[in-house]
Amino acid sequence: MRPSCVMTLIVNCRWALLLCCGLISPWTLAQTAPAPALTQQISVLLERMTNALHALNYEGVLVYLHDNRLETLNLLHRVTQGQVQERLVSLSGPVRTVARERDRILSAQPEGQPFAVDPPSSGGHILATEGIDPAALDAHYRIAILGTARIAGRDTEVIGIIPRDALRYGYRFYIDRATALPLKSDLIDQQEEPLEQLMFTTISISPADGATLARSGQPMRNAPATEASSRWRFGTTPAGFQLVLHREIRQPDGALTEHFLFTDRLCAYSIYIEDESQEGLNGVTNTGAVHAAGRTIDGYRVTALGEVPAATVAAAIAGAQRN
């Protein structure tokens, strides 16, 4: 095509071009989704990270920064003959510990009663979470490779999962290039301000004994939204959160509690419903970035809880209704 023909075409089609510029520019600006290749790269990194957390043996000292306080923790993770043994111990202040033995979680703290939470009767996790699927998060998070950093003397790739609104938190993961273990993780808000930071200062890593881990359950990353099959419905859930799990759990005193899990595929909150004879929470409270809200509805205690902002748990139980 001759240059003069091109010029004629541009002149004749200038209205269409201007219209396209007007329409496409804002549309293009509004789209911040990473390119498929980048999404794939992030997906692979996050999957490697999740696998490394379970497959490797590691032990190290971490610093834990929260609320302008700095604490030190010791973390041990060991896989022996397909069984996971994990232990997290505070090294500063009174001794507080959480341990996992054969899927049983045990916690001991000086200011509270020690307790154990047994695995579900079916064994293993109800839903195997299998890491994060970046493609499923785009509606509510911006995902990006933020660069590189050196943590605990090791080179890391930094991945950011940044929330697009104030109803959820995001993360920055500093992933070891050699082993894919997350050597630092920041819990961040919409402005990318860190709420809590956990960082290894020293770590020793070794391969596990090679036995395959016993994993079961439907993968959470693909878990379909479900319907509440109980007498409860949740009319107005916070934007992006869907019900993916409903079950009954038995408390240590024998009481039955209904458990509903809602997630946006990254952040999650649970709603627990018990009868009113149980001691319950009224209002909103928190421990660190974990918020809980409680109220009584038609003679039942309803408690929402999760690592989400206070507004999210408050909205979650406000939408609970008994059929």
Next chain:
Amino acid sequence: MNQAQHLTDKQRFLLSNLQDGALDGAELPQLLDAVAEDADLRCTWERYQLIGQLIRGESYAPLARQVSPQVHLELAIAPVLPLPLRIRAVAMHTQLRFAIAASVVGVAVFVAPAWLEHSASPDHVEIAQEFVPAEAASGGRWHLDQPHLANKLDRFLVTHQETAPIGETKGMLRYATFVRDDLDR
């Protein structure tokens, strides 16, 4: 009623704690309400601030303490600038006007729905505002005075963390909140 009667020792004590950053969060709303209603209490707060600044050797501007009268004064003496009778239309080519109009339509059609979807719905904002903080203890896990309730919330949290999607990605660090020191120091 003289000033000594009006200002209780407790309010002065709470103001002093607030100045030192040592006030219990649960006492703050009541104290702020009292300060908002009571001019004498506000004067006490200003005096405490002034004393603090002098003790720390910081510079201070005495007139800065009278913010409201100064704003009124500035508004009273500020010159009134009349608006021009007619703002002259900016010369703009028709095609450029059309492009801008198309951009606005594009924003309205494509961006606004996504933006509205990502924002918290007004219902949720209103709902969230209905909730008040639970009766707070000065420290301890969950800021609760009821150990059994705090224990139950801990069990709920473990059960939640065991099923939440982010759980396996964080490994044992999902339980860091259980070994943190929540006691006020």
